[in-house]
Amino acid sequence: MHDIRLIREKPEEFDAKMRLRKLSDVSSKILTLDEIRRTKIQAAENALAERNAANKQIGDAKANNNEAEFNKLRSIISKKKIEISLLEDEAKIQDKLLTEYLMQLPNSPMTDVPVGENEEDNVEINRWGKEPEFEFETKEHFELSATIKTMDFETARNLSGSRFVILSGSLARLHRALAQFMLDTHVEKHALTEMNTPVLVRDEAMIGTGQLPKFSEDSYKTTDGRWLIPTSEVTLTNTVANNIIREEDLPLRMTAHSLCFRSEAGSAGRDTSGMLRQHQFEKVEMVSIVHPEQSMDELNRMTKCAENILESLHLPFRTVVLCTGDMGASARRTHDIEVWLPGQNKYREISSCSMCGDYQARRMNARFKPIQSKKLEFVHTLNGSGLAVGRCLIAVLENGQLLDGSVKLPDILVPYLSGRSKLNSNGDLE
DSSP, rough: OOOOHHHHHHHHHHHHHHHHHTTTTTHHHHHHHHHHHHHHHHHHHHHHHHHHHHHHHHHHHHHTTTTHHHHHHHHHHHHHHHHHHHHHHHHHHHHHHHHHHHHSSSSOOOOOSSOSGGGGGGGEEESSSOOOOOSSSOOGGGSSSSHTTTTHHHHHHHHHHOOOOOOOHHHHHHHHHHHHHHHHHHHHOOOOOOOHHHHOOOOOHHHTTTTTTGGGSSSSSSSSSSSOOOTTTHHHHHHGGTTEEEEEGGEEEEEEEEEOOOOOOOTTTSEEEEEOOOOOEEEEEEEEEOOOOGGHHHHHHHHHHHHHHHTTTTOOEEEEEOTTSSSTOOSSEEEEEEEEEETTTTTEEEEEEOOOHHHHHHTTOOEEEEEEEOOEHHHHEEEEEEHHHHHHHHHHHHTOOOOOOOEEEOOOGGGGGTOOOHHHHHHHOO
């Protein structure tokens, strides 16, 4: 959420940032609601002062047996009490309207974020690895002989509908090994604290990270009013909601492996083949809670943590800065990491690392106490995939494919697979 004081002070600057998000004349509505709210609050305070003054005078009137003055003051006090109550209720209504409007607005992009309409306007900032060359026509992950028996879309469709998959045998183990490798790397090499958090959350948690109120159609809601998390960013970030953290305890760096659920609203017809875009998937998430002065350095650090996973797996990738038209609503700046998929002959997103500034912290009321100041400040929050496990599995399969449909696996996974380094054409580890 945005700081109303900054909007009051620099409405033109705020509108310029919102225009980058394809919104126009936003400040005028905000300032109108704010002015009405402040007018009601001031009127209530004036009425309270008048009632307090009458309260002081009524004692004198009673002591002097001035019945006329006493009755007059008593009437004033009674009317002011009603007036104050009405004004406070009206102020609360305006405050609610203002908060609801601010809650639906996206974050302000940083000044160095490229201006653009869509993914075509994103700017590449890093590229690693060489795209493998094959002496045969490459296949997509679901077409390989090694996966035909262990990647079952038909049974999953019978159970749950489209965009689900059942992995079995060696492929299920490889998927688990990837998640374990990611967690171990983040904990042991990148010094993140491993967490295990719920996959069901209340409205407040989804509001805190920005999934609600505007993007409710992107997630699944249960019959008892809770939500299935679209990512463990929601739970990890909200661990500091309504908290006051000591400055010396920052930064907080967390990671979690969890199931994630997304309705994929608006993605009809996109990536319908294979397991690239699923309603249920697994992801290893990274979240950082930092001092405002450290947030950009932390974004670069988090991006490097995600890139390091791909480097260790020897998977070619490129990193791009998302333009204003392609960036998520809660982010001020986002680095997307795209892994090379030979079966599609293109780079596809496998991680998105975002710096959100104080946008989520204001929604969650997450603050810290500076060492040299008594004034509390909002923390800055960051989140990033480290990585999407299913998409990483796809990349491992497609980049390691051999002529007979078997797959050479990355060396770093061998210890997680009891010394095996290959999926043979029957789908067995060897």
